[in-house]
Amino acid sequence: MLDAIIDELWGDKPPKSAVPTAQTYIYQLRRQFEPWVPDNTVEQVLATCGTGYMLRVDPNLLDLGSFLRLAKQGHTALAAGDPAAAARLLRQALDLWSGPALADVTAGPSIQAHVVHLTEQRAHTVELRIQADAMLGRHRELVGELKAMLLVDPLNEWYHAQLIKALASSGRRNESLVAYQHLRRTLSTELGLDPSQVLQELHQEILAGRDSWSDWGVSGNPL
Numbered sequence: 001m002l003d004a005i006i007d008e009l010w011g012d013k014p015p016k017s018a019v020p021t022a023q024t025y026i027y028q029l030r031r032q033f034e035p036w037v038p039d040n041t042v043e044q045v046l047a048t049c050g051t052g053y054m055l056r057v058d059p060n061l062l063d064l065g066s067f068l069r070l071a072k073q074g075h076t077a078l079a080a081g082d083p084a085a086a087a088r089l090l091r092q093a094l095d096l097w098s099g100p101a102l103a104d105v106t107a108g109p110s111i112q113a114h115v116v117h118l119t120e121q122r123a124h125t126v127e128l129r130i131q132a133d134a135m136l137g138r139h140r141e142l143v144g145e146l147k148a149m150l151l152v153d154p155l156n157e158w159y160h161a162q163l164i165k166a167l168a169s170s171g172r173r174n175e176s177l178v179a180y181q182h183l184r185r186t187l188s189t190e191l192g193l194d195p196s197q198v199l200q201e202l203h204q205e206i207l208a209g210r211d212s213w214s215d216w217g218v219s220g221n222p223l
Contacts, residue, residue, distance in 0.1 A: 005052070007109070008109070026053055030042045070089050074086045074088075074089035084132075086132040097122060139165075161198070161199055164206070180199070183199070
């Protein structure tokens with residue numbers, strides 16, 4: 001709807017010329033598309049539909065479509081017990097990202113909601129890829145990556161759990177226990193909370209010298 005475009009561009013303070021200005025933007029977009037579409041088809045690609053517009057593009061031609069397809073295939077492979085295929089597919093999906101979603105776009109309410117959704121999908125795909133790599137025994141490779149991720153998101157308990165497991169699985173048991181204590185202090189200082197029950201159980205497993213955490217997978221313990 002044209003109203004939605006106006007709201008996205010100007011929020012609750014649209015100029016008096018909002019309608020013709022938005023229509024001019026659509027015209028300019030069509031001119032930008034002309035070199036890339038067959039002759040006289042630009043108005044079919046960016047079509048007028050009632051009081052609004054529709055962009056008609058084959059999803060297979062978009063990085064987003066490829067990302068969603070590969071991520072789904074990777075998730076399916078992981079759930080089926082094929083971490084090697086899962087890691088390969090999930091990496092291919094994540095390689096399509098070159099930075100934050102729509103980083104060079106000034107986002108209004110609709111686009112911002114879409115950005116949040118895309119960001120969550122990417123984060124979930126990263127988690128699945130980490131699980132696949134862990135199942136393949138790539139613990140040492142994961143340690144540095146997880147430490148970097150925690151610098152950006154220091155309260156993410158899932159990342160902490162993966163780091164603790166990766167350290168313990170790499171023969172760095174003392175470091176894994178230190179990592180747990182660091183998380184415990186951080187949560188207490190920042191949020192007044194203790195680590196989750198699952199993390200406490202993981203801590204006890206490592207203290208006892210057991211490695212049953214290595215069997216935790218996609219369909220088992222979430223950490």
